[in-house]
Amino acid sequence: MKRVAIFGHPVIHSRSPLVHGYWLKQHGIAGEYVRHDVAPDEAEAFFARFAEQGYAGGNVTIPHKEVAFNALAEADPVARALGVANTLWLEDGRLFGANTDAPGFLSNLDATAPGWDANPRVALVLGAGGASRAVLYGFLERGFDKVLLANRTLARAEMLAAHFGSRVVPIGWEGVPSALKEAQVVANTTSLGMKGQPPLDLDLSVLADDAVVADVVYVPLETPLLKAAKVRGLRTVDGLGMLLHQAVPGFARWFGVTPQVDAGLRDLIVAELAAKGQLEA
Numbered sequence: 001m002k003r004v005a006i007f008g009h010p011v012i013h014s015r016s017p018l019v020h021g022y023w024l025k026q027h028g029i030a031g032e033y034v035r036h037d038v039a040p041d042e043a044e045a046f047f048a049r050f051a052e053q054g055y056a057g058g059n060v061t062i063p064h065k066e067v068a069f070n071a072l073a074e075a076d077p078v079a080r081a082l083g084v085a086n087t088l089w090l091e092d093g094r095l096f097g098a099n100t101d102a103p104g105f106l107s108n109l110d111a112t113a114p115g116w117d118a119n120p121r122v123a124l125v126l127g128a129g130g131a132s133r134a135v136l137y138g139f140l141e142r143g144f145d146k147v148l149l150a151n152r153t154l155a156r157a158e159m160l161a162a163h164f165g166s167r168v169v170p171i172g173w174e175g176v177p178s179a180l181k182e183a184q185v186v187a188n189t190t191s192l193g194m195k196g197q198p199p200l201d202l203d204l205s206v207l208a209d210d211a212v213v214a215d216v217v218y219v220p221l222e223t224p225l226l227k228a229a230k231v232r233g234l235r236t237v238d239g240l241g242m243l244l245h246q247a248v249p250g251f252a253r254w255f256g257v258t259p260q261v262d263a264g265l266r267d268l269i270v271a272e273l274a275a276k277g278q279l280e281a
């Protein structure tokens with residue numbers, strides 16, 4: 001029986017075991033997906049000796065995505081571009097890794113807002129932290145001419161933009177209102193709107209009527225930003241979908257079946273969020 005895990009610190013709140021557990025059951029596969037807390041001071045040694053840990057592979061979450069990447073014998077192009085890995089597997093005892101956050105972000109947009117990238121000119125990304133990288137990579141990969149990157153701390157946006165090249169244009173937070181006027185798609189990667197945080201308060205009236213608004217935050221499921229976008233009549237894409245879609249390639253790699261992100265899976269996670277009081281803001 002194949003055993004895989006989510007590795008992070010902490011991992012107690014991770015929903016990944018629920019997601020993969022759903023697919024294991026759906027496909028009648030005798031596998032196991034568990035949580036494995038790896039203390040930060042042990043992470044380097046843990047991933048360096050991954051083949052001895054008793055797992056066929058796994059997912060990596062905060063704060064170990066970079067340490068895991070550094071331990072890889074082989075990395076997929078997205079992981080190489082971003083310098084972080086979230087999906088691991090063994091081949092002949094060697095550690096292979098991928099980054100499925102960027103493809104997960106894109107698959108979620110494709111599934112929820114079909115045609116969103118039909119004429120890719122301008123995207124706006126809010127935030128320049130860890131989640132921002134995958135989103136920037138995704139927009140560039142889909143051919144956007146310009147990706148405006150707004151961050152409260154401009155220097156962080158500038159550093160990230162320099163990594164990605166001239167199509168990513170760093171702007172200060174005060175530049176957001178005018179950026180909204182030209183953006184076809186807006187993605188929040190800041191912690192604003194997360195339960196317990198202030199909302200991301202934007203004037204969405206200037207957005208084009210066919211613009212798409214995405215949030216990587218999924219607690220609450222409908223962030224104040226997404227709620228305001230719906231009221232404005234815009235298509236919205238929530239962060240839970242990204243979580244579900246980023247899990248697909250790992251499952252396929254470990255268990256040999258490409259699973260679907262179906263309504264039953266989404267309902268399961270939504271019920272879990274509701275049970276934990278995390279559905280509402």
Ligand code: ATR
Pocket residue numbers: 126127128129130131132151152153154156189190191192198
């Ligand atoms: P993650 O790795 O999950 O993306 P992070 O690296 O802590 O998280 O980044 C959080 C993002 O939210 C950053 O872009 C941060 O802006 P700064 O770089 O200026 O810190 C943004 N953020 C957090 N609180 C914010 C606030 N009150 N207003 C604007 N941006 C905020």
